[in-house]
Amino acid sequence: MKKFTPLKLVSLASVSLLIAACGTDGSTDSEDTTMFEQMDYTITGIEPGSGITESARRAFDEYDNLSGWELQESSTGGMMVELQQAIENEEPIIITGWQPHHIFEIYDLKILEDPKQAFGAAENIHTMTRIGLEEDMPDATAILDNFAWEIEDMQQIVLEAQEIPFEEAAQNWYDDNQDLVNEWTDGVPESDGQEIDLVSMPWDTERASASVMTLVLENHGFDVNVTSVDPSILFQALAQGEADATVTPWLPTTHGAFMEEYGDDLVDLGPNLPGAVSGFVVPAYMDIDSIEDLPAND
Ligand code: PBE
Numbered sequence: 001m002k003k004f005t006p007l008k009l010v011s012l013a014s015v016s017l018l019i020a021a022c023g024t025d026g027s028t029d030s031e032d033t034t035m036f037e038q039m040d041y042t043i044t045g046i047e048p049g050s051g052i053t054e055s056a057r058r059a060f061d062e063y064d065n066l067s068g069w070e071l072q073e074s075s076t077g078g079m080m081v082e083l084q085q086a087i088e089n090e091e092p093i094i095i096t097g098w099q100p101h102h103i104f105e106i107y108d109l110k111i112l113e114d115p116k117q118a119f120g121a122a123e124n125i126h127t128m129t130r131i132g133l134e135e136d137m138p139d140a141t142a143i144l145d146n147f148a149w150e151i152e153d154m155q156q157i158v159l160e161a162q163e164i165p166f167e168e169a170a171q172n173w174y175d176d177n178q179d180l181v182n183e184w185t186d187g188v189p190e191s192d193g194q195e196i197d198l199v200s201m202p203w204d205t206e207r208a209s210a211s212v213m214t215l216v217l218e219n220h221g222f223d224v225n226v227t228s229v230d231p232s233i234l235f236q237a238l239a240q241g242e243a244d245a246t247v248t249p250w251l252p253t254t255h256g257a258f259m260e261e262y263g264d265d266l267v268d269l270g271p272n273l274p275g276a277v278s279g280f281v282v283p284a285y286m287d288i289d290s291i292e293d294l295p296a297n298d
Helices: 012-021 031-038 051-062 076-088 138-146 151-160 166-176 178-185 204-218 231-239 256-265
Strands: 003-005 042-044 070-072 095-099 109-111 123-130 195-200 223-228 266-283
Touching: 042 076, 042 095, 051 070, 051 095, 051 256, 051 266, 076 095, 076 266, 095 109, 123 138, 123 231, 138 178, 138 204, 138 266, 151 166, 151 204, 151 266, 166 178, 166 204, 178 204, 195 204, 195 231, 204 223, 231 256, 231 266, 256 266
Parallel strands: 003 070, 042 070, 195 223
Antiparallel strands: 095 266, 109 266, 123 266
8 A cells, every 4th residue: 555654854863774774684585675675665755735746646646566665755955865865875765856956967867767657748837827917017928928948047047056045046047148038028118116926936946937037027127026835825826816927837747736726717828948857766876767667565
């Protein structure tokens, strides 16, 4: 049976004890078994409210071979620490991971094949507004609608922001990409201080896109306010008209359930970034390639 450990924040001390206790003591019949035992048949997840956690739960439903495995939900920060620790010790680990993300620049990782597409195929990150924004703020809506960039752009900001403040990394990208920015604002009249409320999500990728959109709109005369919330709150805020716009939802899969619930009550302006990916991610030194390579823990 599948088991979940909601909101369990495993301390680092208990993780290392666990790993020590499940060491390679010869009690298992193959190296593979040892690797999965070493992980305690546990996948290291992130925040319970994230879309990728929903997708991971779907994977647990769809893959019979994940029976007896656990999804350990915690936080993105906690996941990153555990990943770093595992890689330093060349120990096995499976995380819920996504790209763009700077961990793919720092570590040699692979996304496990997902033949049942529990995490969807490649996704796009979309721009959305509340109903009526186009009528109320046609110029801001035009800029939002023109916004389009690539994984490499977003990843560059996120990577640089590991060393310098986020706003500075976004500003650097903005300064270096004036040609692209001009394409988004070309022909759009400047505002004289109209207020616009953006909603974003608490991940670095989303901080990057919200920071860039803030710079673009502010430099075009708008007064921008950004609030970062969980995906469910973000969709509610847009559907209820409490927020004006977002550049953050991942579709069709990661936030697909929210789109089903709120899609009729908001305006989807379409993709701003193509080819985002999420899934179960492992260090390249692990000798598995597909979710189907994971043995059930019966
Ligand atoms: N993420 C990053 C988010 C969206 C962007 C994949 C962790 C999620 O809701 O899962």
